[in-house]
Amino acid sequence: MFNVKKDISKSYTLPASFYRSPAVFEEVKEKVLASSWLWVGDSSDLAEQGQQHPFTLLEGVLDEPLLFTKDKKENIHCLSNVCTHRGKIIVEEARKGRMLQCGYHGRCFGLDGSFKRQVAFEGAENFPSLEDNLSKIPFVEWLNMLFVSCNPQVPFEEMVAPIMERVAYLPLNEMEYDPNTSVDYFVDANWALYCDNYLEGLHVPFVHPELNEALDFGDYDYEIFPYCNLQLGIADENENRCFTPPKGHPDHGKRIYAWYFWLFPNLMLNFYPFGLSLNVVIPLRHNKTKVSFRTYKFKGTELSPSDYCIDATEMQDEAVVESVQKGIQSRFYRQGRFSPTHEKAVHHFHSLIQEYMAK
Ligand code: FES
Ligand SMILES: [Fe+2]
Numbered sequence: 001m002f003n004v005k006k007d008i009s010k011s012y013t014l015p016a017s018f019y020r021s022p023a024v025f026e027e028v029k030e031k032v033l034a035s036s037w038l039w040v041g042d043s044s045d046l047a048e049q050g051q052q053h054p055f056t057l058l059e060g061v062l063d064e065p066l067l068f069t070k071d072k073k074e075n076i077h078c079l080s081n082v083c084t085h086r087g088k089i090i091v092e093e094a095r096k097g098r099m100l101q102c103g104y105h106g107r108c109f110g111l112d113g114s115f116k117r118q119v120a121f122e123g124a125e126n127f128p129s130l131e132d133n134l135s136k137i138p139f140v141e142w143l144n145m146l147f148v149s150c151n152p153q154v155p156f157e158e159m160v161a162p163i164m165e166r167v168a169y170l171p172l173n174e175m176e177y178d179p180n181t182s183v184d185y186f187v188d189a190n191w192a193l194y195c196d197n198y199l200e201g202l203h204v205p206f207v208h209p210e211l212n213e214a215l216d217f218g219d220y221d222y223e224i225f226p227y228c229n230l231q232l233g234i235a236d237e238n239e240n241r242c243f244t245p246p247k248g249h250p251d252h253g254k255r256i257y258a259w260y261f262w263l264f265p266n267l268m269l270n271f272y273p274f275g276l277s278l279n280v281v282i283p284l285r286h287n288k289t290k291v292s293f294r295t296y297k298f299k300g301t302e303l304s305p306s307d308y309c310i311d312a313t314e315m316q317d318e319a320v321v322e323s324v325q326k327g328i329q330s331r332f333y334r335q336g337r338f339s340p341t342h343e344k345a346v347h348h349f350h351s352l353i354q355e356y357m358a359k
Contacts, residue, residue, distance in 0.1 A: 001017065001018070001024075002014065002354040002357065002358075004347070004350045004353075004354045008338050008340050008343070008344060008347045009338075009340050011347060012335045012336070012337060013196075013336045013346070013350060014192070014335065014354075015334055015335045016328040016329075016334055018190075018192065018353070019189075019190040019192060019193055019286075019328050020190070020287070020328050020329055021286065022285075024286070025285070025286035028283075028357070029061055029062060031357050031359055032265055032353065032356045032357065033058060033062055033265070033266075033283065034062055034064075034149075034150045035149070035150070035151045035152070035153050035356060035359070036149060036152075036153070036266075036356075037147045037148070037152060037156050037159065038057065038058065038149065038266070039145060039147055039267050039280050040055065040066075040139075040146050040148050041055070041145070042144055042145055042146065042177060043076070043141050043144050043145065044177070046070050046076055047070075048070065049070055049072050049074065050070065050071075050072070050096040050097055050098055050111070051069065051096055052067060052068075052091045052095050052096065052097060052100065052111070053067065053068040053069070054066070054067045054081050054090075054091040054092065054093065054094065057148065057150070058282065060285070061283050061284065061285075062150070065081040065082055065089050066078060066079065066080065066081055066148065067079045067080070067091050067100075067134075068139075068146070069112075069113075071110075071111040071112060072098070072111075075112075076139070076141065076146075077111060077112050077113060078137040078138070078139035078146075078148055079112075079113040079135065079136060080113075080134050081134075083102040083107055084107070084115070084132045084133070084134060085104070085107050085118065086105070088102055088104040090102045090109070090134075098111065099111070099116065100113075100134075105118070105119070109133070109134055113133050113135070114133050114134075115128045115132040115133050137149075140157070143172050143173075143175070144173070144175075145278075153356075154226075154227055158226075158227075159227040159263060159264070160228065160263065162223075162225040162228055162230070163230075163261050163263070163269060166245075166249070166259055166261075166271075167259065169245070170271070171298055171299065174298065175275050175276060175296040175299075176296060176297055176299065177295070177296050178275075178295040178297050181295040181305045182294045183292075183293050183311075184291070184292050184293070185290070185293065186284075186289070186290055187288070187289045187290075187291060187322060188287060188288060188322050188325060189287060189289060189318075189324065190283075190286055190287055190289065190325060191266060191282070191289040192353065193321050193324050193328075194291060194317075195281060195349055196346050196350075197317055197320060197321050197324075198260075198279070199231075199345035199346045199348075199349055200339075200342050200345060200346050201215075201222075201231060201342060202342035202343060203320065204217060204220075205217060207317065207320055208313050208316055208317075210309045210313070214235065214239045214257060215233050215234065215239075215257055216234045216235065216236045219232075220232065220233065220234065220342075221234070222342075222345050224348045227352070228261055228263045229262050229344075229348050229349075230261050231260040231262075231345060232251070232256065232259065233257035233258040233260060234254060234255060234257060235255040235256065235257040236257075239255075239257060241273050241307070242255040242256055242257050242273065243255075243259075243271075243273060244256075258271060258308075262345065262349070264349070264352050265349075265353075265356075266280065266282070267279070267280060267281070268281070272303070272305075273298075273301070273303055274297055274301045274303035274305065274307070274308075275295065276295070276296040277295055277296075277308075278292075278293070278294040278296065279291055279292070279293055279294075280292040280294065287325060291314075293305075293310070293314070
């Protein structure tokens with residue numbers, strides 16, 4: 001099915017069937033999505049001791065019932081929210097308390113998921129055992145955000161190291177979530193088409209006239225890392241809103257309009273002078289995607305996403321992506337080729353998809 005070659009100049013893009021087939025989407029669920037680190041929320045939502053915060057990992061797609069807890073030592077735990085007795089969901093709604101108790105037959109667990117007690121099990125052999133504890137789910141807290149993975153293939157810290165190299169000098173811990181400029185979009189297209197479009201600047205002059213004014217397209221650059229990549233937006237000489245990184249920084253001497261980072265498989269971290277615009281690409285079905293735009297602002301900034309035509313740009317992107325979703329249904333389109341200069345990051349994404357799908 002796949003014909004993504006290491007050498008971009010010889011390579012083909014992912015085949016149309018990858019984006020249009022419900023059967024392939026089923027495979028993607030386990031091989032890509034369940035095997036990756038997924039953004040699930042902000043750690044500020046877990047501020048208090050005793051908090052029990054149930055959630056479903058990728059509802060409608062992975063449907064994994066999970067639970068965050070915060071114990072009295074302020075440690076966060078990510079647990080399976082499924083009772084080890086007969087499988088009821090343990091915490092149905094967010095609540096606070098020192099213990100987790102299943103509402104079916106009363107089995108109790110500590111906030112770290114360890115089995116505590118169960119009535120009427122006298123005489124049960126080899127009980128309780130380790131299997132009666134709730135499964136612990138790998139998670140990480142990074143930049144005050146929470147990521148989980150059912151089956152991680154790569155340590156998260158390793159994946160994000162190239163991002164930190166660029167942005168660690170910024171006041172990241174002082175960024176605050178801004179609900180007023182955060183918004184969800186729904187796109188009638190496969191999630192990977194949305195990512196493909198994000199990953200290249202080749203379309204910018206054709207699709208985004210306003211953005212094209214602010215960026216110096218001649219200096220637009222791409223850097224590929226093992227599990228993330230960067231598009232370096234250089235500010236046009238008439239554009240004053242930009243980062244001027246300090247000495248020793250890899251971009252010292254450049255005027256950075258934005259660092260556009262993509263983290264495999266479905267997260268975009270766009271650092272602008274106002275802060276971070278996080279785009280979480282959430283697959284809903286093989287041809288339906290939700291994209292959550294979340295704004296985290298630097299303290300005291302007077303800039304906002306509206307100064308960057310982010311909404312207009314998004315509408316333009318959605319229109320082309322939805323058009324591609326229609327196009328790839330064609331009997332006459334199978335796959336394409338890559339621009340070796342401007343589609344390196346798309347090629348990177350397709351290579352990783354091919355690698356994960358082969359596992
Ligand atoms: S299913 Fe939870 S106690 Fe029985
Ligand atoms: Fe775009």
